Each structure stands twice: as C-alpha cells, then as structure tokens.
Amino acid sequence: MFYFDIHTHTTRYSPCSELDPEILVARAKKLGLNGIAITEHDVIWDSKEVGELKRKTKVNDLIILRGQEVRSYYENDTFHADFLVFGCDRTFPPSLSSLELIQLVRRQQNCVIIAAHPYRMGFGCGDEVYSFDLDGIEVMHPSYLSLDVRKAEAACRKMRLASIGSSDAHRAESLGSFVTVFEKPIFSEMELVEEIRARRCWAAKYV
Numbered sequence: 025m026f027y028f029d030i031h032t033h034t035t036r037y038s039p040c041s042e043l044d045p046e047i048l049v050a051r052a053k054k055l056g057l058n059g060i061a062i063t064e065h066d067v068i069w070d071s072k073e074v075g076e077l078k079r080k081t082k083v084n085d086l087i088i089l090r091g092q093e094v095r096s097y098y099e100n101d102t103f104h105a106d107f108l109v110f111g112c113d114r115t116f117p118p119s120l121s122s123l124e125l126i127q128l129v130r131r132q133q134n135c136v137i138i139a140a141h142p143y144r145m146g147f148g149c150g151d152e153v154y155s156f157d158l159d160g161i162e163v164m165h166p167s168y169l170s171l172d173v174r175k176a177e178a179a180c181r182k183m184r185l186a187s188i189g190s191s192d193a194h195r196a197e198s199l200g201s202f203v204t205v206f207e208k209p210i211f212s213e214m215e216l217v218e219e220i221r222a223r224r225c226w227a228a229k230y231v
Contacts, residue, residue: 038065041195061090134214137159144165189228
C-alpha cells in the first residue's frame with residue numbers, strides 16, 4: 025500500500041499557511057509517507073519549482089505532486105465550497121460558482137475534481153455535494169466530527185466516488201493526520217488522476 029497526503033498548503037503561495045515547503049518535505053519523509061501533493065489556494069506550483077524543491081531537500085524517495093484548492097462562490101459573492109483539482113496546469117479563478125468550476129474542469133483533459141471537506145462547518149457545501157459531478161470526496165479531515173465523517177462516507181458510497189483522506193496541513197504537526205491509501209504506486213500526477221478515477225484508493229488515519 026502507498027500512503028499520500030494530497031491536501032497541503034505552504035507559505036509560498038498560501039497566506040494562511042505557516043508551513044515552509046522544505047519543512048513540509050522533511051516532515052513527510054520523517055513520517056514515512058510515500059508522497060504528498062501541494063495544493064495551494066487558487067495557485068498551482070510550476071513543475072520547475074517542484075524540481076527546485078526536490079534539489080534543495082535532496083529528496084529521492086518522496087513523490088511530490090501538484091494540485092490546487094479552488095474556492096467557489098454563490099451569485100451574491102459569498103463563499104460556497106472548496107474543491108481540490110489535480111491534473112491541470114492552468115489555474116482556475118476563485119470567482120466561479122461550484123457548477124461553473126466543475127464544468128470548466130470537465131472541459132480540461134485528464135483532470136479530476138474532489139470536494140474538499142464538504143462537511144466542515146463553515147467551509148463546506150454539506151449535502152449539496154450530492155448535486156455535483158465529482159471524482160472524489162474528502163471523507164476524512166482533521167476538522168471533522170464523527171458525524172461529519174459518517175455523512176461524507178455515506179455521500180461517497182452513494183455517489184460511487186473515490187474516498188479521500190487528507191490533513192489539509194497548514195502546519196508541520198498536522199501533516200499526515202489523515203491520508204489517502206493507494207493500491208498501486210504513484211509517481212506522477214497522471215497516475216494520481218488515473219487511480220482516483222478508478223477508485224483504487226481509500227481514506228485512512230495515519231498519525
């Protein structure tokens with residue numbers, strides 16, 4: 025089995041994060057994770073930046089992937105939901121509605137979109153997740169209560185989507201609290217997309 029934390033934020037592009045990219049990598053290696061995905065708010069790292077991070081940290085046995093967390097809004101410009109997007113090099117404007125964002129992602133090749141913490145109080149769309157065309161749901165998240173986990177798991181089963189677990193780390197101590205376990209090894213964002221689409225993964229508590 026292969027253990028990935030695919031929802032993390034760093035000080036490079038997420039103002040709300042206290043987690044330096046090099047500390048993120050060091051912590052992930054210490055925890056024995058197979059890989060991480062850096063998912064800044066409304067920004068995706070350039071592949072050259074990831075290469076530079078690997079060189080600086082001298083990492084050889086940790087897979088570092090890229091994604092982004094995109095925020096959607098209602099028509100009155102109030103917050104609606106957060107989504108994780110993988111497989112796209114382009115960024116998505118944080119002014120779209122959830123439906124507009126999902127439709128835009130669907131027009132891209134080889135992309136997946138995941139509901140980030142839909143049952144997180146004040147930061148999720150709740151049962152509206154059932155109306156979305158998604159590839160996965162974050163069913164384990166540090167902010168969830170046990171009822172939130174059950175609701176997310178029920179939605180995931182009913183919608184037949186990939187079950188995702190993540191730390192949403194903004195600090196080093198949060199990393200790896202929950203992870204996504206994959207049946208097959210993953211070395212690229214394309215392979216991540218393929219495994220999520222095939223639902224060959226599940227959420228789990230890690231540390």
